[in-house]
Amino acid sequence: MTTEDSSPVPDYLQKLRLDGRNYVVLGAGLGMGRQTCHALSQAGAAHVLCVDIDEHRAREVAAEIPGGLSWHGDVTKRSEVVRLAADASQQLGRINGFVDIIGMAQWKSILEIDDEIWDWEFDICLRHAYLCSQELGKLMVASGGGTMVFISSISGLSAAPMHAAYGAAKAALMAWVQSLAVELGPHQIRANAIAPGTILTPRLDAIFTDEQRTANNEVVPIGRVGQPPDIASAALYLTSDLSAFVNGRTLVVDGGVDAKFPYNTL
Numbered sequence: 536m537t538t539e540d541s542s543p544v545p546d547y548l549q550k551l552r553l554d555g556r557n558y559v560v561l562g563a564g565l566g567m568g569r570q571t572c573h574a575l576s577q578a579g580a581a582h583v584l585c586v587d588i589d590e591h592r593a594r595e596v597a598a599e600i601p602g603g604l605s606w607h608g609d610v611t612k613r614s615e616v617v618r619l620a621a622d623a624s625q626q627l628g629r630i631n632g633f634v635d636i637i638g639m640a641q642w643k644s645i646l647e648i649d650d651e652i653w654d655w656e657f658d659i660c661l662r663h664a665y666l667c668s669q670e671l672g673k674l675m676v677a678s679g680g681g682t683m684v685f686i687s688s689i690s691g692l693s694a695a696p697m698h699a700a701y702g703a704a705k706a707a708l709m710a711w712v713q714s715l716a717v718e719l720g721p722h723q724i725r726a727n728a729i730a731p732g733t734i735l736t737p738r739l740d741a742i743f744t745d746e747q748r749t750a751n752n753e754v755v756p757i758g759r760v761g762q763p764p765d766i767a768s769a770a771l772y773l774t775s776d777l778s779a780f781v782n783g784r785t786l787v788v789d790g791g792v793d794a795k796f797p798y799n800t801l
């Protein structure tokens with residue numbers, strides 16, 4: 536029997552492999568960042584440069600994976616990102632991509648947000664993305680392309696209470712990703728974002744009460760909040776050639792929260 540479709544079938548699992556490639560993970564020291572370092576390494580990355588403001592955390596994660604290297608500094612500062620790009624280029628040679636995990640929220644109502652909080656939120660959620668896109672991006676353009684993955688949030692898609700400045704910065708990050716995709720696409724650079732729902736990172740795990748844990752689980756259609764490996768899996772997909780035609784998009788990873796119709800009408 537002959538088949539009508541004789542187009543070649545690729546080795547899909549091979550497309551997930553990152554053999555011999557080098558990556559930078561920003562905010563590598565905890566939770567999603569640490570899991571992403573492991574995911575890239577397990578997929579065959581030759582080197583993962585684990586970047587964190589906390590030297591001890593960066594070194595610890597780097598020591599957990601084969602080919603792990605560490606770098607510490609504050610990537611919300613231009614001078615530090617210039618230093619990172621120079622060091623990464625020297626240590627890795629070619630940089631095939633980066634995953635930028637860094638971000639944090641302060642919980643304030645719109646009428647309570649002050650200029651300091653506003654500026655801090657845009658620095659910690661957006662400025663490093665802009666700086667790293669430029670400084671690491673120049674190296675990636677010069678060496679033939681690669682992938683950029685950023686962690687946004689569903690708070691940038693829908694309004695979460697007390698999250699206005701954070702949501703605005705994360706929405707801006709998703710817009711930034713679209714522009715990266717369009718402007719750097721011709722250089723064979725793909726840029727995408729991930730919008731997580733609630734993810735039980737070590738930081739959240741330490742502050743959640745039992746009531747908050749139960750309430751958060753109940754909101755999610757699949758009955759549980761996310762775990763850091765849920766985000767690392769998405770980061771691996773967007774970094775690998777399995778997503779070779781995905782560019783400028785945000786992948787929502789929230790167990791179905793943002794897909795839900797908000798009214799109980801039945």
Ligand SMILES: NC(=O)c1ccc[n+]([C@@H]2O[C@H](COP(=O)([O-])OP(=O)(O)OC[C@H]3O[C@@H](n4cnc5c(N)ncnc54)[C@H](O)[C@@H]3O)[C@@H](O)[C@H]2O)c1
Nearest residue numbers: 562564565566587588609610636637638639688733734736
């Ligand atoms: N946890 C959630 O429920 C959730 C939900 C949606 C989106 N997010 C986003 O996911 C990402 C990770 O969140 P998390 O809670 O796992 O973060 P985290 O605070 O647990 O980890 C972030 C890491 O980045 C490092 N870091 C912080 N500032 C830095 C800087 N200026 N330079 C270099 N390193 C720095 C920290 O030391 C830390 O190791 C963030 O972008 C956050 O906004 C989290």
